[in-house]
Amino acid sequence: MDWAVIVSDAIRSGIGPVAAVYALAAIGLNLHFGYTGLLNFGQVAFMLVGAYGVAASVSTYDLPLWVGVLIGLGSSVVLALLLGLPTLRLRAEYLAIATIAAGEILRLFYRSSWAEPVTGGVFGLQRFAVEFYDVSPIPRDTYGFWLVRYTSLDLWALAVAWAMVLLAAVVIALLVHSPWGRVIRAIREDEDAVRSLGKSVYAYKMQSLVLGGVIGSMAGMMLAIQNQSVNPDSYDPVVTFFLYTIVVLGGAGRVLGPIVGSILFWAILTFFDSALREAIGAGYVSPSVISAPEVGAVRFALVGLGLVLLMIFRPQGLLGSRKEMLLDAR
């Protein structure tokens, strides 16, 4: 069992482009759930429309990448308005129902044979990221330290994705400490009180939904570009629940919570994956107990166990404040 391989795998995953993409999407979700109290169970839908905005524009319609980015952002705004207009005046549960349904409806719609001429249906789309990698200033090679190596393409995607995470975190930090942020945090606590003080709760909830959704769509674009392909089935509801795991793990309603959460989530997941494979390879775990193809499922069970322990010993998440958490129960 080679610990160097296991640890380096975990580090590579924790700071890799996928962790950055999930951190970005979780920042959007944290604005919804952690700050505004909106129960958005369809963050993956925003990622999907962002990803396909880029992929379909470039791959199907031969538009330049930047046009695709604008279309992706535009689609997420439209989606947020469509979800918010009918539900944000109602109780929180209605948004939850609408978003979880919208996520699945959009995935099934994008993979349908009817939409295939545009979205590629079940085959997805490829060859839309060329422009992105063409502008990379990084010469072809592998980079990194110790056993943690990235190709030049991955390093470019990683750098851009983390830059976007940083930018989004700065925007959120400025916003939540402004009077605007005070209003949305107050809405999380009690909508009626905020209404009685002369604020249009509906407008603020809508702004929060749109902004968090736009950040989610940027994450979807980066995921598509990093994979250099899109497929509807990689945008299933479980992505949203990973994002919730990340937000809760890092600490909901904390600026750095989603970032810390995403790094740890992917590092721990890969650590279990790599450790189990090494253990099976070295004969510590009999293949009759866990066989190599089952590792993928078992690591999620272990992550689940970790979350249960987190809820028992640190329910506020890693960066959350216990004092604040306890106020909730009163």
Added chain:
Amino acid sequence: MHADLAGLTADPGVPKPDPLLVVDGVTRAFGGLVAVHVEHLEIQRGAITALIGPNGAGKSTLFNVLSGFDRADAGRWTFDGAPVTGRSAHRLARRGLVRTFQLTKTLGRLSVLENMKLAATGQRGERLVAGLLPPLWLGQERAIEQRADELLERFRLAHMRDEYAGTLSGGQRKLLEMARALMVRPTMVLLDEPMAGVNPALTQSLLSHITDLRDEGMTVCFVEHDMDVVMGISDWVVCMAEGEVVAEGPPRAVAQNPAVIDAYLGRHHDEPGTEYDDG
């Protein structure tokens, strides 16, 4: 008693010399139950009006309708001369009609100071894009903070300024809610059971805060069950029963009014057995 209200006939719906809030034919029904049916009611500007009545009389429902937290099935009402029928709660608050709640709604995971600052109106930094640019709103924020600190001082909450509002006691929450309402600079405050669940010592302090509001020119209307409180501070008392205004007048007169006694003790209380006569 308030000088302007002296010499008015104490009939339900009597016109006031300078009404701030005028209610006409407001009805609110829940299924078959008519919770509120107010023919005509005027609330005098600059006075303290108490709204009393037994449980289920429709006092809180009337408050909810007038403050935009519930819709009326019929009727019109005007505030400060302008028609505001069906206006949403936040628009009414911006016009100067601010309410508090029977169950206090402090914002637990915001600090006491943040609770106060939230309530200031016309904040530039409350717009999304401006929020990103602190130089646009920092000056205004400092002015708001100063006003909040003054109010916290006055309501004896200054020592709790930076604590989470969720750590306040029940009575302190009532004080905070009242102070926070003042941050809106209201012309009228509707207080829904301001004394509920407050210990007697704090009741005195809350009472003096309420009379202070009137002395500063604000109009106060409150729902209350404690008759000592009602008799002590109100200039005018309106009694509701079964959704309707059954009596109004100066506190002493209302206390003697047979309609009010009927409302609290039930009709025919002096004629035992009459209900069973038809059987």
